[in-house]
Amino acid sequence: MKNGYRIFWTDHALNELKTTFDFINEHWTQREIKNLAQEIELVVELLSRSPKIFPESSSKKGIYKALVTPLNTIYFRVNGNSVEILSFFANRKNPSKLKAE
Numbered sequence: 001m002k003n004g005y006r007i008f009w010t011d012h013a014l015n016e017l018k019t020t021f022d023f024i025n026e027h028w029t030q031r032e033i034k035n036l037a038q039e040i041e042l043v044v045e046l047l048s049r050s051p052k053i054f055p056e057s058s059s060k061k062g063i064y065k066a067l068v069t070p071l072n073t074i075y076f077r078v079n080g081n082s083v084e085i086l087s088f089f090a091n092r093k094n095p096s097k098l099k100a101e
Helices: 011-027 030-049
Strands: 006-009 064-069 072-079 082-090
Touching: 006 011, 006 030, 011 030, 011 082, 030 064, 030 072, 030 082
Parallel strands: 006 082
Antiparallel strands: 064 072, 072 082
């Protein structure tokens, strides 16, 4: 990324993203899927430019959260010039299932 933060997805976050898309592919329209993909791209672009504009998690120091949609949140941490996406969390899940470490 030019003059920005490099974005890295953990395997855990990629698995959650895949699970989310598998689910919505069965239950949503292609238009809704495209809209979600665009929202993810927008948030990732913002992360690559200014990750600390997003709030820090109240329960985990050094972990930030970026709301993608009311149903999905990206949890991440900043390491030098990179952003590590730790979780693509479906907000309808039980919060105790969040693994963002």
